[in-house]
């Protein structure tokens with residue numbers, strides 16, 4: 422699997438923490454690339470299920486699906502599941518991978534960020 426990066430990736434610095442805009446740093450993207458490569462060795466088909474291409478890029482930001490709480494209502498400001506997006510370069514099909522399980526962010530980091538916001 423060839424991992425390419427977001428289009429404005431070259432402007433990012435190599436600092437270990439997310440930058441002020443929340444974009445993934447070069448170091449974090451490297452961790453994503455290494456994780457995907459490692460999992461690919463286990464025989465997982467690395468090609469896009471829609472167009473068949475092996476070319477993906479890592480989106481600049483993490484995303485998070487809306488979490489549902491009691492009575493299937495939206496849980497705003499509560500627990501979440503941050504995801505890394507791998508986007509198929511030719512067709513745009515997007516894979517979501519859990520950023521905590523991948524080691525891109527550490528457990529509890531998100532909670533600290535929310536506490537900072539007040």
Ligand SMILES: [Zn+2]
Nearest residue numbers: 469472509512
């Ligand atoms: Zn595709």
